[in-house]
Amino acid sequence: MKYGFITLHKNTYPISLQCQVLGVSRQAYYHYIKVTANKQKTTKHQEMLEWIKELALKTDFTYGSRRMTRALNTLSYGVSRHKVIKLMREAGISVRRKKKYKVTTDSKHQNPVFPNVLQREFSVSKIDQAYVPDITYIHTREGWLYLAVVIDLCSRKVIGWSTHKRMTSNLVCEALKMALWRRRPEPGLIHHSYRGSQYASNAFRKLLKDNKIIGSMSRKGNCWDNAVAESFFGSLKQERVQWYDYRTR
Numbered sequence: 001m002k003y004g005f006i007t008l009h010k011n012t013y014p015i016s017l018q019c020q021v022l023g024v025s026r027q028a029y030y031h032y033i034k035v036t037a038n039k040q041k042t043t044k045h046q047e048m049l050e051w052i053k054e055l056a057l058k059t060d061f062t063y064g065s066r067r068m069t070r071a072l073n074t075l076s077y078g079v080s081r082h083k084v085i086k087l088m089r090e091a092g093i094s095v096r097r098k099k100k101y102k103v104t105t106d107s108k109h110q111n112p113v114f115p116n117v118l119q120r121e122f123s124v125s126k127i128d129q130a131y132v133p134d135i136t137y138i139h140t141r142e143g144w145l146y147l148a149v150v151i152d153l154c155s156r157k158v159i160g161w162s163t164h165k166r167m168t169s170n171l172v173c174e175a176l177k178m179a180l181w182r183r184r185p186e187p188g189l190i191h192h193s194y195r196g197s198q199y200a201s202n203a204f205r206k207l208l209k210d211n212k213i214i215g216s217m218s219r220k221g222n223c224w225d226n227a228v229a230e231s232f233f234g235s236l237k238q239e240r241v242q243w244y245d246y247r248t249r
Contacts, residue, residue, distance in 0.1 A: 048077055049091050052084075056093045062239045064095045096243060111200035114215035118192040122228055124153040128185035131159075133175060133193050134229035135167060136237070140246040148175040148198075151229055152183070158232070159183055165249060169201035176204075180211055187212035194218045194226050 055063055055071055063071065069084045079087075088094070124130050130153040138145045146167045150160035160179030164171045176191070191213050193199040199217070208215050218226050 044077070045087075048072060048079065048087055051075060051077070052087055052091050052093055056091075060239060060243060061093070061096050096238070111197065111202075112205075113195050113200055114217040116192075116219055117190055117214055117216035120227075122153055127152055127154045128183050128189060129154060130190040130192060131176075131179060132226055132229045133172060133191070133199070134226065134233055135172065135196065135198065136233045137167075138241050138246065140249050142247075142249050145246075145249040146171055148172045149229070149232070150175050150179040151232060152179075153228060156228065156232075163249070167198065169198045169203045172198045173204055173207055176207060185211075185213075188214060190214045190216050192216040192218070192226065195220060 051072060052068060055068060065081050065085045065088060068088065069079060069081045072079050072084060118130060118132075121130075131150050132153055133148060133150045135146060135148045138147060143165060146164055148162045148171045149158045151157065152159050159182055160175045160177070162171050162174035162178065172193075189211075191208060193216070195217050198204065205215065207213075
C-alpha cells in the first residue's frame with residue numbers, strides 16, 4: 001500500500017503501524033485487502049474464460065479438459081483439470097464428438113505376411129528404429145481421397161505421406177519413399193503395419209528388401225498392435241476431417 005512517498009508491506013511492518021501511518025482503522029484496512037484480492041481473482045477468472053473461448057475457436061472445439069488444462073498451464077495459469085471443467089461449462093464450451101468411420105483394411109489376400117516383430121513395443125529410445133504406417137480415407141466432393149502416412153515411433157512425427165484417389169500399393173510405397181528420403185535410416189529399421197494387401201504386395205516387399213528394412217505385421221483383426229497410427233488418424237479425423245467439407249481432393 002502506498003501513502004505519499006511511503007510504501008508499506010504487510011509482511012514487513014505490523015498491521016497496527018501501517019494503519020497508524022495511513023490514518024485508517026483496522027476494519028478499513030482489511031476491507032481494502034479483501035476488495036483488492038477479489039478484484040485480482042475476478043480479473044484472473046475472466047482472463048481464463050477469454051483464453052478458453054479463444055482456444056476453443058482456434059482448435060475448432062476439439063480441445064477437451066485435459067488439453068485445455070495443459071494449454072492454460074503453459075500460459076502460466078496454474079489451474080487443475082477440475083477447475084477447467086467448471087470454466088468450460090461457464091464459457092459454454094463443449095467438445096465435438098467423434099464420428100464413427102468404416103474400416104478400409106483388406107487382409108483377405110493370398111500374399112505372404114510378416115511376423116509380428118514389434119510386439120507392441122511402442123516405446124522406442126532412438127529415432128529411425130521403428131516406423132508405423134497406416135491408411136485412411138477423406139471424403140471430398142470429387143470422391144474419396146486416400147491418405148497413407150509413416151510415423152516414427154520415437155518422435156511420434158509423421159515423416160512420410162502420400163495421397164491418391166485409389167488405395168493401391170503405390171500409395172504406401174510413395175509414403176515410405178518420402179520417409180526414407182527424409183531420414184536416411186540405417187539398415188535394420190523395423191516397419192510395422194497391419195496385414196493390408198498394399199503392405200503385403202510384391203512392390204512394397206521389394207521396397208523393404210532393397211532398403212534392408214525388417215518387415216513386421218499386426219496379428220489378424222487386432223487394431224491394438226498398431227495403436228500409435230490408429231491414434232493419430234483418430235485425432236486427424238476429429239480435428240481436420242469430420243467437420244470439414246473439402247471441395248476437391
